[in-house]
Amino acid sequence: MNKTEMRDQKAKPVTVLHTSDWHLGRMLYDKKRYDEHEAFLAWLSQQIREQDVDVLVVAGDIFDTATPSHRAQALYYRFLNELLKTECRHVVLIGGNHDSPTFLDAPRELLRFMDIHVIGSVRDPVAEEVLILKDKNGRPRIIVGAAPFLRDKDIRFSESGETLQEKEENLARGIRDHYRRLCEYANAQRAEIDAELPLLVTGHLFASGGKTIEGDGVRELYIGSLARVDQTIFPDSIDYLALGHLHIAQTVGGDETRRYSGSPLPMGFGEAGQQKYVFLVIFQNRQAEVTQLPIPVFQRLERVVGDLIPIREALEKLKALNTSVWVEVSYQGAESANTVSRAIDEMVAGSRVEVLRKRNLSMIERSLSEQPSAISLEELSPEQVFEERMNAENIPPERRDALIAAYQEILREIKEADPFAE
Numbered sequence: 001m002n003k004t005e006m007r008d009q010k011a012k013p014v015t016v017l018h019t020s021d022w023h024l025g026r027m028l029y030d031k032k033r034y035d036e037h038e039a040f041l042a043w044l045s046q047q048i049r050e051q052d053v054d055v056l057v058v059a060g061d062i063f064d065t066a067t068p069s070h071r072a073q074a075l076y077y078r079f080l081n082e083l084l085k086t087e088c089r090h091v092v093l094i095g096g097n098h099d100s101p102t103f104l105d106a107p108r109e110l111l112r113f114m115d116i117h118v119i120g121s122v123r124d125p126v127a128e129e130v131l132i133l134k135d136k137n138g139r140p141r142i143i144v145g146a147a148p149f150l151r152d153k154d155i156r157f158s159e160s161g162e163t164l165q166e167k168e169e170n171l172a173r174g175i176r177d178h179y180r181r182l183c184e185y186a187n188a189q190r191a192e193i194d195a196e197l198p199l200l201v202t203g204h205l206f207a208s209g210g211k212t213i214e215g216d217g218v219r220e221l222y223i224g225s226l227a228r229v230d231q232t233i234f235p236d237s238i239d240y241l242a243l244g245h246l247h248i249a250q251t252v253g254g255d256e257t258r259r260y261s262g263s264p265l266p267m268g269f270g271e272a273g274q275q276k277y278v279f280l281v282i283f284q285n286r287q288a289e290v291t292q293l294p295i296p297v298f299q300r301l302e303r304v305v306g307d308l309i310p311i312r313e314a315l316e317k318l319k320a321l322n323t324s325v326w327v328e329v330s331y332q333g334a335e336s337a338n339t340v341s342r343a344i345d346e347m348v349a350g351s352r353v354e355v356l357r358k359r360n361l362s363m364i365e366r367s368l369s370e371q372p373s374a375i376s377l378e379e380l381s382p383e384q385v386f387e388e389r390m391n392a393e394n395i396p397p398e399r400r401d402a403l404i405a406a407y408q409e410i411l412r413e414i415k416e417a418d419p420f421a422e
Contacts, residue, residue, distance in 0.1 A: 014142050015052055016200060017293075018279040019044065020059035020244030021263035023098065025072030028301075029356045031326065033265065034071050036298040040264045041079045044278065047293060048088050051280055055133060055142060056088055059244030059261065060096025060149055060204030066103065080116055090133045094148040095120035096204040096244055101148070119146040122154040126181045132189060140193050142283065145182045145201035145238075149245075150175055164405045175205070176233040183235040196285040198239045207231050209253060210246045210260065234258065240281050240288045249277040249292070257288050264295050269328040269357070272301040300325045305361075307333035308340065312347055319351040328357040382411060 024037055048056060063072055083091060093116070095101050104120030111118055115133075123129045131144040155174030162170070183201065190197045208230045231253045234241055241258040248271075249262035261279050266272060276295040281288050302325055304314040311329060318325045327348075331340045337360050344355055386407050390400060 014054050014198060014283040016055045016057055016142070016240070016242075016281040016283070017044075017048060017051065017053045018057050018059065018240075018242040018259065018261045018281055019264065020204075020242075020261045021061040021096070021247055022058070023061055023064040023263065023265070023267065024075055025068045026064035026265075026267070028268065028326065031354075031356060033299070034075065036265055037072075037075055039298040040295065041075060041082075043296060044264075045079065045082050045086065047278070048083065048086050051293075052087060053280075054087075054089050054135075055144070055200075056083065056091045057144070057200065057202060057242045058091070058093045059202050059242050060094050061098045061244055061263075062093060062096070062104070063099055065098060066100035068103070080111070080114075083116075084114060089115060089135060090131075091116040092131065092133075092144050092146050092202070093118050094146050094202050094204060094244075097149045099149070117144075117146065119148050121148055122150060122178070126178065127185050129182055130186045130189060132193070140197060143186050143190055143197050143199045145186050145199065147178065147182055147201060147203050149204040150178060164402060168405075172229070172233075175229055179203075179233055179235060183237050187237050198283040198286045198288065199237060200240045200242060200281075201234070201238045202242045202244075203234075204244045205229050206245055207243065207252045207260075211248045211250055231258070239283070239286045240290075242279075242281075247271065248274070249279075256290055259290065265298070266301055269301055269303050272303050272328075302327045303330070304328070305330045305332065307331065308335065308343055311344065315344075315347045315353060318353045319348070321352075323352060325353045327353060327355045328359070329355055330359040330361050332361050383407075 022037065022040075026033055047053070062076065068076075080091065093104070095104050099120065101121030104118055108118040108120070117131050119129055129146045129148075131146055132140050133142050133144060135141050152171060155171070155178055179201070183199070186199050186201075190199060206229060234252075239257065241252065243252065243258070243260045246260045247263040247267050248260070250260050252258035252260070259279055262276060263271075264276050264278070266274060266276070277292045278295060280291040280293055282291070283289075300323065302314075302318060304311050304327055306314075308331075311331065315327070318327065329344055331344075333340070335343075340360060341358055344358060348355055383404075386404070390403065395403065
């Protein structure tokens with residue numbers, strides 16, 4: 001390669017595609033979603049070809065559980081195999097809070113020979129999370145700081161007699177320190193190789209100010225105030241921050257180069273009608289230009305609310321579409337639950353509209369106001385159950401914050417010990 005060719009090669013932009021939170025194997029009530037995920041991965045592969053993507057970054061929660069089904073695994077490996085037929089030079093995958101680090105990391109040495117880089121868990125030394133990705137001619141083009149989901153036990157040492165506030169502060173310090181050390185090493189590599197190399201850093205966490213939607217499946221990651229990690233933990237030397245965990249595509253603090261890509265599929269009916277995206281990031285040296293690529297809808301979800309008359313009207317309109325629609329119906333009226341349920345079943349019989357969930361809002365409201373002990377656990381989150389219990393015990397307001405923080409810590413520890421715990 002002569003000098004002109006080398007200069008032209010260096011001037012060529014680096015194209016990265018940022019996605020996250022696939023949750024392969026996830027179900028919506030009793031409905032399996034493999035067909036949706038297969039359609040999404042086929043679309044993603046097409047975008048990688050059409051957009052001439054150099055690097056694919058998947059920012060965690062590749063699978064929905066720590067023990068994914070055989071079909072979920074097949075989708076994953078077939079997709080990776082399909083990428084070998086494209087011009088995509090590198091794939092970077094990090095573990096999320098739903099993923100098993102051991103499962104993800106098991107084939108990493110084999111996958112590395114195919115330029116598929118898997119970081120399922122925190123690396124020690126942190127230098128092992130820093131990837132210098134090269135083009136087909138062996139020239140470094142981009143540095144990736146592949147930080148996975150940071151588990152409490154990986155970044156914080158428990159101390160005897162710690163207060164809740166001290167635990168929170170130590171956890172914050174551990175997260176901040178990890179990103180500081182990661183970026184310090186990456187910056188040293190950049191200074192040695194080429195000062196204009198872009199630095200992309202990943203993360204799977206809940207940044208302060210992040211948006212969620214009821215029913216989207218996002219679990220709190222950290223106890224107390226650290227359920228939301230302050231965005232100042234990320235060093236300014238990062239040229240693009242590719243985050244996962246939150247299911248709504250969004251920026252962090254309004255910064256166009258710090259983003260959550262969101263989940264490619266709606267995780268629940270709270271996301272019905274929400275446009276999903278992946279992000280195309282084009283680097284001209286260290287300058288990142290970000291474009292949203294809208295993801296098609298592979299399975300329509302709808303929410304219907306009202307008494308039987310507006311419910312019937314809404315369902316009739318959906319039936320007329322003659323396409324598969326999954327529906328959540330929230331009834332507001334005086335009819336009995338059995339009467340409402342039978343009426344809704346009759347409305348959709350023989351159509352392509354399936355009602356996956358029926359909620360009687362009037363009954364829930366009556367239960368909350370008249371008989372708290374009769375509330376269905378299905379309608380309440382663990383936090384709401386705990387709050388109801390505090391109400392029953394007349395716990396004074398000044399004690400509640402500490403009790404809630406302690407309860408959240410217990411939930412987190414149960415989740416880490418049992419990946420299926422909700």
